[in-house]
Amino acid sequence: MPTITRWFIKAALVSLVLGLAAGIWQQVASTAGMFPVYLHLLTFGWLTQLIFGVAIWMFPMYSKEHPRGPEWLVWSVFGTLNLGLLLRVVFEPLQSLSPTIFGAWALVAAAILQWYSGMAFAAAVWKRIRTK
Amino acid sequence: MPRLSSIFIRASLMYLVLGFTFGSLILANKGVPFAPFIWALLPIHIEFLILGWLTQLALGVAFWILPRLTSNTPRGDERWSWAAFALVNLGIALNIAAPYAGFIWLGLLARILQAIGVAAFAIGNWQRIYPLKFSFSARQ
Numbered sequence: 001m002p003t004i005t006r007w008f009i010k011a012a013l014v015s016l017v018l019g020l021a022a023g024i025w026q027q028v029a030s031t032a033g034m035f036p037v038y039l040h041l042l043t044f045g046w047l048t049q050l051i052f053g054v055a056i057w058m059f060p061m062y063s064k065e066h067p068r069g070p071e072w073l074v075w076s077v078f079g080t081l082n083l084g085l086l087l088r089v090v091f092e093p094l095q096s097l098s099p100t101i102f103g104a105w106a107l108v109a110a111a112i113l114q115w116y117s118g119m120a121f122a123a124a125v126w127k128r129i130r131t132k
Numbered sequence: 133m134p135r136l137s138s139i140f141i142r143a144s145l146m147y148l149v150l151g152f153t154f155g156s157l158i159l160a161n162k163g164v165p166f167a168p169f170i171w172a173l174l175p176i177h178i179e180f181l182i183l184g185w186l187t188q189l190a191l192g193v194a195f196w197i198l199p200r201l202t203s204n205t206p207r208g209d210e211r212w213s214w215a216a217f218a219l220v221n222l223g224i225a226l227n228i229a230a231p232y233a234g235f236i237w238l239g240l241l242a243r244i245l246q247a248i249g250v251a252a253f254a255i256g257n258w259q260r261i262y263p264l265k266f267s268f269s270a271r272q
Contacts, residue, residue: 043181051189060133089157095163107163111156118152122145129142131135 002059004074008053009080010105011082018089021028028116041118052077052121059128069124077120084113133198136213140192144220147184151177176228183224183246191216198260207226212256219249 001009019041026034039083062069095103133141153175161170193211200206207213223246230239 032232043186047186086148092162105165107161111159111163114159115152115156121148124164124170126142126145129133129138129145131138 002068004068004071004078005053007043007078008036008049008056008105011078012046012050012053015041015049015085016100031093031097033093037092040085040088042080049081050069055121055125058128062124062128070127073120073124077085077117077124080113081117084117086096134207135239136210136217137192137196140195140217143217144185144188144192145174146226147180147188151180151185154180160202166189175231179224179227183220183227187250188217188220191220191250194257195253198257199262208256208259210256212252216253218258219245223249 020040021036022034022041025031026038056068056074061067068074087106090102091106091110094100095107154173157170158173158177161167183264191213195207198207201208223242223244225242226238226245227242230242
């Protein structure tokens with residue numbers, strides 16, 4: 001299994017555990033802003049990240065020189081996805097409890113990073129989706 | 133990969149691009165409000181990512197990867213799976229249009245079409261889910 005895929009899948013598993021923990025937290029403490037965190041840890045951090053990792057591994061070769069696409073591109077997907085998710089996990093509840101200008105712009109940064117991760121993934125695998 | 137899988141997966145990527153774009157706009161607006169109408173994108177964001185991205189990627193990869201049948205049609209009667217593609221996507225389109233179309237039953241119709249589409253996929257590919265078959269030959 002390639003290194004990038006191992007990183008994706010391990011991070012996906014961490015998101016799964018954190019997402020389920022967020023679900024428990026919601027039942028116990030009911031903090032404002034936690035529901036989107038719970039939802040996105042599971043759908044974005046777990047499901048989508050797991051798909052990204054396995055697709056980068058399993059889809060038909062991009063090219064002989066770069067079988068999984070340009071290395072910098074796929075690593076940038078990993079980095080931006082997780083950094084964006086982390087910013088969101090921290091600042092979405094914080095902004096609900098005690099909004100600040102810094103927190104507001106952190107959410108904007110999270111949005112841009114997560115958006116980039118999706119676009120970069122699509123760019124990295126588009127050419128790999130082909131019939132024989 | 134087979135042509136239908138390629139179509140399913142490319143469609144799912146288009147939904148990913150659009151769904152992520154709408155979701156990012158919503159989150160950015162949550163941080164620094166710039167357009168209150170952005171919240172109207174929330175149902176589309178959810179529909180595009182759950183039905184458009186996740187579900188269609190799964191169906192496309194399943195159609196490709198599931199064990200093939202030992203017959204002239206290794207992926208079964210493909211019309212079931214093609215029907216699934218058409219119905220799921222038609223359902224997405226109708227569900228997006230439903231709040232604006234003025235017909236209260238349009239959303240229900242959308243969900244029914246999507247359910248029929250996924251059921252069609254299951255019917256068309258059910259037989260491809262079988263245990264590993266191998267035989268031992270005794271040598272003396």
